[in-house]
Every structure is written in structure tokens, then in C-alpha cells.
Amino acid sequence: MNETQIPSRFLLKNTGENTNEDELARQKVFLERARLHAGELERLLGRTPTFCVVNFGCQANAKDSEKLAGVLRSAGFTGTESEGADFVIYNTCTVRDNADNHFFGRLGRASHFKKENPSMKIAVCGCMMQEQGNVDKIRKSYPYVDLIFGTHNLFRFPEYLCDVYEKDTGAFDIRGQKIIDIWDKTDRIVEDLPAERKYSFKAGVNIMFGCDNFCTYCIVPYVRGRERSRNASEILREVEALAADGVCEVMLLGQNVDSYGLDLIKKGEPSMSFPELLEAVAHVPGIERVRFMTPHPKDMSDDLIEVIRRNPNIARHIHLPLQSGSDRILKKMNRHYTKEQYIALAEKIRERIPDAAITTDIIAGFPGEEMCDVEDTLDVIRRVGFDNAYTFIYSIRRGTPAAKMEQIPEEQVKEGFDKILSAVQESARNRASILTGRTMRALVEEVNKQDPQYVSARLSNNIIVHIPGDESMIGKFYDVHLDTCKGFYFFGTVVR
Numbered sequence: 001m002n003e004t005q006i007p008s009r010f011l012l013k014n015t016g017e018n019t020n021e022d023e024l025a026r027q028k029v030f031l032e033r034a035r036l037h038a039g040e041l042e043r044l045l046g047r048t049p050t051f052c053v054v055n056f057g058c059q060a061n062a063k064d065s066e067k068l069a070g071v072l073r074s075a076g077f078t079g080t081e082s083e084g085a086d087f088v089i090y091n092t093c094t095v096r097d098n099a100d101n102h103f104f105g106r107l108g109r110a111s112h113f114k115k116e117n118p119s120m121k122i123a124v125c126g127c128m129m130q131e132q133g134n135v136d137k138i139r140k141s142y143p144y145v146d147l148i149f150g151t152h153n154l155f156r157f158p159e160y161l162c163d164v165y166e167k168d169t170g171a172f173d174i175r176g177q178k179i180i181d182i183w184d185k186t187d188r189i190v191e192d193l194p195a196e197r198k199y200s201f202k203a204g205v206n207i208m209f210g211c212d213n214f215c216t217y218c219i220v221p222y223v224r225g226r227e228r229s230r231n232a233s234e235i236l237r238e239v240e241a242l243a244a245d246g247v248c249e250v251m252l253l254g255q256n257v258d259s260y261g262l263d264l265i266k267k268g269e270p271s272m273s274f275p276e277l278l279e280a281v282a283h284v285p286g287i288e289r290v291r292f293m294t295p296h297p298k299d300m301s302d303d304l305i306e307v308i309r310r311n312p313n314i315a316r317h318i319h320l321p322l323q324s325g326s327d328r329i330l331k332k333m334n335r336h337y338t339k340e341q342y343i344a345l346a347e348k349i350r351e352r353i354p355d356a357a358i359t360t361d362i363i364a365g366f367p368g369e370e371m372c373d374v375e376d377t378l379d380v381i382r383r384v385g386f387d388n389a390y391t392f393i394y395s396i397r398r399g400t401p402a403a404k405m406e407q408i409p410e411e412q413v414k415e416g417f418d419k420i421l422s423a424v425q426e427s428a429r430n431r432a433s434i435l436t437g438r439t440m441r442a443l444v445e446e447v448n449k450q451d452p453q454y455v456s457a458r459l460s461n462n463i464i465v466h467i468p469g470d471e472s473m474i475g476k477f478y479d480v481h482l483d484t485c486k487g488f489y490f491f492g493t494v495v496r
Contacts, residue, residue: 023155023190030158031074031193037165038076040172041086044119051077052085056103057093059253059293060224061126063204064154065091068125070194071157079196084113084120087161089147092126092134094219096395100128107142114144119174121164123147125154129182130223133398139180146176151224152183155190185225191234199445201475202249203242207235207277208263211255213296215323216334216401217366217394220255227256227263232272236280243286248475249443251291252281258299275303282311288477289443289460291315297322297345298336309353317462318349321361322389325377329366332405339376346384357387357431357461364420365394365413367405374416381423387431387461388488389424393417429487432463439495440465442480444473454491465490 041049051072055065068089069079077087083106090107093099107124114120122145128134129150138145146164149156164176189209197203210225211218239250254260261271272280282290290313295304297320308314320342324330327338337345349356362377381389393413396403442457448466455469457480465480466489479495 020188020190023188024192027155027158027190027193030162031071033170034071034075034158034161034165037162037172041119041165041174042076044174045086048078049076049087050080050082050085051087051089052080052083054083054088054090054106056091056099057095057127059204059251060206060209060255061091061093062198063206063253064126064151066195066197066204067154067193068157069196071161073196074194075158075161083110084117086117086119087121087123088113089123089125092124092128094126094128094131094134094223094397096392100134103128104137107138107145111142111144121146121176123149123160123164125149125151125157127151127219127223131219131398132182135180135182146178148180148182150182152186152188153181155188155193156181158193187228189228189230191230191238197247199475200246202251202443202445203247204251204253205235205238205242205281206230206254207252207257207274208254208260212259213256213336214334216332216405217323217363217397219397219400222399224255227259229261229264229271231264232261232277232280235277236284239281239284239287243284246475248287248477249289249291250281250287251293252278253293256294256296256299257292258295258301258304273303275301275307278304278314279307279311282307282314287313289313289315291317294319294321297342300345302348305349305352308356315462316353316356316460317359317387318353318356319359319361320346320349322377322380323361323363324366324369324373325380326369326373327376329369329373332368333363333366333402339380343380343383355461357463358384359388359462360384360386360390362389362391362420362424363394364391364417365408367394367402367407369394369408369413369416371412371416374419377420378423381420381427385431386424386427387463388428391417391421391424425487429485432488432490433485435463435482435490436485437482439479439481441477442467442492443477444469444475446474447471463489465492467492467494469494 053065053069092103147160163179167173208229210227211221212227214221257274260274264271325339440459442459444455444457446456448454448456454466455473457465480492481495482490482492484491
């Protein structure tokens with residue numbers, strides 16, 4: 001295999017000279033060529049070639065994986081859950097160490113599949129690939145990987161799909177090329193390539209990419225880039241198309257949705273604010289529920305709270321990352337709010353939207369954290385009364401400011417984490433239990449994996465309720481009586 005950083009036959013380089021529309025048209029040409037290569041591969045194999053997309057990480061990664069799957073499906077591959085597929089792609093996450101370790105374990109096992117199927121292609125993309133150390137590690141220790149690309153150039157996947165099945169002449173060649181193409185940044189937003197949604201009735205919609213906050217523990221601004229907002233008219237057209245295709249619930253996705261449109265305004269371009277965009281999406285015919293992920297406490301406005309309050313089809317669930325309840329630690333994290341400011345915001349939400357669930361993220365063991373800081377976090381948990389929380393032990397991310405700070409002993413981290421987890425669980429149980437006996441609207445998402453006589457549905461506040469039913473109910477809303485609280489979920493019955 002010949003290894004190149006960027007194939008020499010690229011018609012247009014990453015100079016910023018071609019528009020998003022030009023790039024989209026260009027990638028569609030490559031997609032047509034990829035279909036021809038898939039046909040050649042089918043003749044070689046004597047069957048339809050298969051693909052598998054393995055996703056790690058957040059909702060943004062899941063949305064990216066849908067795009068990758070959509071391109072492969074459109075090119076003529078058929079999906080499978082087997083990592084022994086003819087084309088397997090790992091979409092990586094680098095937020096925490098355990099995600100890194102899990103990925104490298106899976107990638108190591110992939111070598112056995114490739115020995116059994118020499119025509120197999122292995123690709124790796126996503127946030128981990130924006131860190132040079134990880135790319136170097138794969139080149140050295142996993143030489144059987146055929147394609148590596150990052151977050152900024154995912155839209156060029158149709159082109160890379162051609163590259164791994166051909167030489168410079170453009171003719172099909174199963175030996176292909178080994179491609180490594182990592183961009184440091186981009187201002188491109190190319191969204192209209194094929195996508196394969198996991199669910200027919202709900203979908204994520206990217207409204208912006210990247211982050212400008214630079215929290216000291218977070219790698220996201222370095223691997224996803226600075227904030228880039230999509231044009232509001234493009235977002236609304238996508239939501240309208242989804243509604244026409246039977247989607248009844250959308251989730252608006254951005255690392256910090258509160259900042260939507262600010263980058264466009266700075267460039268002198270007109271833009272809606274996030275509250276305006278959220279309300280416009282809520283008014284799209286056919287969209288019965290709107291969610292969004294994730295706001296930042298320092299930026300959450302009264303206008304946003306009011307928009308949620310007056311639009312009942314906007315989910316009564318606000319995920320508001322706290323990270324720590326200690327002013328000292330919050331300052332070290334570069335979060336730009338205080339403990340009391342966060343509590344005041346939560347109280348305002350509770351007052352104006354009484355049925356809203358507030359969930360959060362909390363990091364235990366941040367550098368320099370002491371037990372008095374943990375006590376401050378526990379105080380916020382008690383005073384806010386979180387409906388749920390994702391609690392994490394701090395994980396060093398190479399290249400972030402916090403990685404250079406003095407770390408604290410593991411036993412101290414565990415003590416703080418256990419206290420926080422216990423308080424969160426108690427709060428979640430208490431908040432859920434008060435809903436027992438109420439009737440609430442729920443969207444059925446899937447057949448219950450433990451008991452197929454039940455289906456699992458999600459309430460507006462994001463709590464799961466299991467109700468008797470079958471797969472014919474999936475994708476439909478029902479009024480559900482919450483019979484029994486099981487701590488973090490319910491068993492209920494449909495109200496006829």
C-alpha cells in the first residue's frame with residue numbers, strides 16, 4: 001500500500017476557495033464513483049459487501065456515525081453489526097481515558113478479522129484522530145488500518161471511500177491506498193450527504209459545531225474546533241424534511257447551543273438567536289417534541305427559559321452541566337459562574353417551568369479538589385434536587401491546561417466520587433417518586449430488552465417508563481399512567 005497524507009489526485013485542496021455547495025457537489029461525484037467500486041467488490045466477493053460503523057462517545061458522534069453509514073449504504077454496502085464486515089469504521093471519542101482504552105482494544109481485535117478477510121478495509125475517524133499521538137500510535141502499532149481522518153473533514157468520506165479502493169489512475173484496485181488526512185481546522189459545514197438514521201421517528205440535527213469555552217479539563221475545542229453555526233434556514237429545511245419523512249421528535253445538537261449564531265453575527269451575517277431558532281423548530285408542523293443538547297449555565301438566558309415555558313412541545317428536560325459546586329474549582333475549570341449563580345439559575349427554571357427536569361454533569365477528583373470542595377458540590381445537589389446526573393472521575397486529557405495541574409490521590413478521588421454518586425442517586429429517586437400516579441405523554445422508542453412483553457417509552461422529562469405493548473407502538477405517543485416508581489424509571493399503563 002502507498003501511504004499519502006492527501007492523495008495527489010485531489011481536484012481541490014483545503015484552501016477555502018471552494019464553497020460548501022461546491023464541496024457537496026464534489027463529494028456526490030465521488031459517491032457515484034464509490035458505487036462503481038462497490039459493484040466491482042461485489043463481483044470479487046460473490047456477494048453484497050458489508051459495512052459496520054462502531055460509534056464511541058456523545059450525540060454529536062452518533063450523528064456523525066449516521067452520516068458515515070448513510071454514505072456506505074448509498075454506495076452499495078449493506079449494514080451489519082459484525083466488526084468482521086468488509087468495511088468497518090471506528091468513530092472515536094477522546095473525552096475520557098476509558099473511551100481511548102476501549103477503542104484500542106477493539107481495534108486490536110480487528111486484525112484477526114482482516115487476516116480472515118484480506119479484502120477488508122478498516123477506517124478510524126473522530127475526535128481521537130485530532131491528536132497526533134494517537135495517529136502516530138495507529139501508524140506504528142496498527143499498520144493494517146487503511147484510512148484515518150478527523151472531525152473537520154468527515155464530509156470528505158465519499159472521496160476517501162474511493163481512495164481506499166483505487167490507485168492514482170482512479171480504476172478499482174482492491175489493494176487501494178492507505179490514506180491519512182487530518183485537518184487542524186475548517187470553516188466548512190457540508191451537511192447534505194446521505195445519512196442513515198438509527199430511528200425512523202426521531203433524529204438529531206446539528207445546529208453548530210465546535211466550542212469556544214476552553215474549560216481547562218476539556219479536549220473538545222482542540223478536536224472539534226471553534227464554534228461554527230449553520231444557517232438557520234438550512235436547519236429549518238432539514239427539520240421540515242425530517243417531519244415530512246415521519247420524524248416526530250428532533251434533538252438540536254451543539255457543544256454549547258446557547259452560543260448558536262454568535263459567530264455568524266460577528267462576521268456580519270444575519271442569524272437567529274438560539275431561543276428564536278428553538279421556537280421556530282417547535283412550530284414546524286409534524287414535530288411533536290423538541291429536545292436540545294447542551295446549554296452552558298453561564299449563557300442560559302431568560303429568553304430561552306421563556307421559550308421553553310410557552311411551547312409545550314419543547315421537552316421539559318434541561319441538561320445543565322454543573323461540573324463542580326466549589327467556586328474555587330469552578331474558577332480553575334474556567335467555567336465562568338459561581339455556585340450561587342448556578343443555584344439561582346436552577347431556582348429560576350423551577351419557578352418558571354415547574355415540571356422541568358434538571359439533569360447535570362459532575363466531575364469528581366479535579367486537580368486540587370479537597371473534601372471541602374466536595375461538600376460544596378453535595379450542597380448544590382441537595383439544594384437544586386437534580387433529576388439525574390452523569391458523574392465522572394476526572395480523566396487527564398493530554399494538551400489541556402488541567403493535565404499540567406497537580407493531580408490528587410486516587411483514594412481521595414474515590415471517596416469524593418462515592419459521596420457525590422450517593423447524593424445524586426438519592427436526589428434522582430426523590431424527584432422521580434413524586435411523579436407516581438400522574439398521567440404523562442410518552443414516546444415509545446423500543447421493545448424492552450429484558451422483557452419483550454413491554455415497550456420502553458420516554459417522557460418529556462427524559463425519564464423512561466416501561467408499558468405493556470409490542471413493536472407496533474414504536475414511534476407513537478401515548479398518555480401513560482405512572483403506576484410504579486423503580487427509582488430511576490417507571491412501570492406504567494397506557495390510558496385508553
